[in-house]
Amino acid sequence: MRIISNQNNGPVQLHTVIANTIVVCSNTADSGNLVYSELATTGEYANIIKGCIITKICWGGPETAYWTVKRQDHFDENVNAIVGVFSGTGVLNYSSAGQLQNDTPTYDIILTPNGTGAANSYIMLEVKKIYGIEQTPV
Amino acid sequence: MTVSYKTTNASPKIIIQADANTGSVVIAGNSTVSNVTSFDVEEVNGAAISQVLWGAPHDAYWTIHRGANLVGVYNGSGHINYSAQGMTINLDADADLSANLVGSTNGTIMIELKKS
Numbered sequence: 001m002r003i004i005s006n007q008n009n010g011p012v013q014l015h016t017v018i019a020n021t022i023v024v025c026s027n028t029a030d031s032g033n034l035v036y037s038e039l040a041t042t043g044e045y046a047n048i049i050k051g052c053i054i055t056k057i058c059w060g061g062p063e064t065a066y067w068t069v070k071r072q073d074h075f076d077e078n079v080n081a082i083v084g085v086f087s088g089t090g091v092l093n094y095s096s097a098g099q100l101q102n103d104t105p106t107y108d109i110i111l112t113p114n115g116t117g118a119a120n121s122y123i124m125l126e127v128k129k130i131y132g133i134e135q136t137p138v
Numbered sequence: 139m140t141v142s143y144k145t146t147n148a149s150p151k152i153i154i155q156a157d158a159n160t161g162s163v164v165i166a167g168n169s170t171v172s173n174v175t176s177f178d179v180e181e182v183n184g185a186a187i188s189q190v191l192w193g194a195p196h197d198a199y200w201t202i203h204r205g206a207n208l209v210g211v212y213n214g215s216g217h218i219n220y221s222a223q224g225m226t227i228n229l230d231a232d233a234d235l236s237a238n239l240v241g242s243t244n245g246t247i248m249i250e251l252k253k254s
Binding site: 058 | 207224226
């Protein structure tokens with residue numbers, strides 16, 4: 001996964017061509033506190049990020065391939081929520097449609113390319129961070 | 139095969155148009171190195187992909203690489219305006235660009251890039 005842009009107190013844009021799990025908010029084994037997020041950027045406390053909402057998705061691949069986007073509970077890997085399936089090539093702007101993809105916002109985001117030709121495919125996401133109130137430095 | 143570059147002094151844009159594999163298009167550098175400078179003294183540091191318009195048979199697709207990295211794939215026919223979505227692809231912006239048509243010999247692609 002590569003970050004296209006990440007703004008403090010703003011959106012994060014991500015790009016990948018392979019399967020990836022984006023850690024939205026996780027814990028440490030010893031404390032159980034929320035302390036880590038891959039969505040944090042410079043000057044931003046990771047543990048105040050409590051979730052994220054998917055606002056836009058761009059994707060592309062052969063017609064025989066498709067991406068699945070799932071949200072998985074970081075604390076229970078058996079709990080998954082399917083967000084969407086994206087075949088062919090396209091753009092989906094949930095934000096401009098007025099239908100933000102805000103299901104299970106605290107869960108990690110799992111991106112998986114599937115089907116024939118999945119190795120030649122990409123997906124880009126824009127997510128909006130949700131903040132909590134804890135403020136322990138990273 | 140046709141690969142053409144449209145640039146203007148007034149706009150920091152490049153449009154790469156092709157009907158077959160482009161080969162490696164050099165982006166960064168001065169006018170003696172870069173394929174996309176618009177005037178003799180220009181130095182291009184990089185260029186981000188802002189729009190892609192493409193066409194191919196339904197079972198064929200275009201790939202766009204920056205250097206060795208795959209950044210975009212486009213099947214069938216369509217148009218994506220990344221810039222309008224606020225999601226310009228700035229990954230490896232200083233790397234060479236190549237567009238390749240997979241699964242057919244009939245296809246076209248136009249790639250708009252914004253120079254930096």
